[in-house]
Amino acid sequence: MIYKGQILVVTIDGPAGAGKSTIAKKLAKALEVSYLDTGAMYRALTLKAMRESVNMESEDDLIALAKRTVIDIENLDCGVKVFLDGEDVSQEIRTVEVTNNTFYIARAAGVRSIMVEWQREMGSRKSVVIEGRDVGTVVFPNATRKYYLDADVEERARRRYDELIAKGKEVDFSDVLNDVKVRDEKDFTRKVGPLKKAEDAVVIDSTKMTIDEVVEEMKNKI
Ligand code: DC
Secondary structure, eight states: OOBTTBOOEEEEEOOTTSSHHHHHHHHHHHHTOEEEEHHHHHHHHHHHHHHTTOOTTOHHHHHHHHHTOOEEEEEETTEEEEEETTEEOTTGGGSHHHHHHHHHHHHOHHHHHHHHHHHHHHHHSSOEEEEESSIIIIIOTTOSEEEEEEOOHHHHHHHHHHHHHHTTOOOOHHHHHHHHHHHHHHHHHOSSSOOOOOTTOEEEEOTTOOHHHHHHHHHHTO
16 A cells, blocks of 8 residues: 555564564554564574474574575465465464574574565565564664564563463463563674664553554554
């Protein structure tokens, strides 16, 4: 969709558990534009590396893997689907094992450049709400509107804990909190594409806000 005569690119960066996916999806729907989850791409490539027992310590092996992989994200009526070489992996990329291994892909500079190219390609064809860690800083530095969505670490862990409990998993809050802290540390300290607020991003702290309140605030600022 061409939005008021131009392609609209809205970026949302922020730490794990800040509510980016839910909010980005809702915002995209409200604006009638597409939605792109860049984390899903890192997850899909991680899944393939795990399945093929690729040496994840080797950047060259990961680059070679990325070059022979096709990842597609489609906004379908039934929801957003992630395809890895044509196979629907939307569920499988959400396991704890994949989550814990994404950092290998995320820290490999050569793989990130390939990801960034894919994301620019996918995001420049039509108006989009795109979410991730570096989408406002690296992928679309000239985005129409940038947001940095934050929330206290305890609150982010609590949301993750509630989600896992709702899925019937037996987990300890302190373990979940620790996992979130470990992911934060990896996201903030990565040498390439670390999580940081773009200078011109609007910061929204969702700690005490509902999803709809955040979406409304974002929409009003576009
Ligand atoms: O948003 P998520 O939890 O699905 O992302 C999975 C991982 O991918 C996350 O731990 C960091 C990485 N990632 C990244 O490095 N850059 C992005 N733009 C998006 C995600």
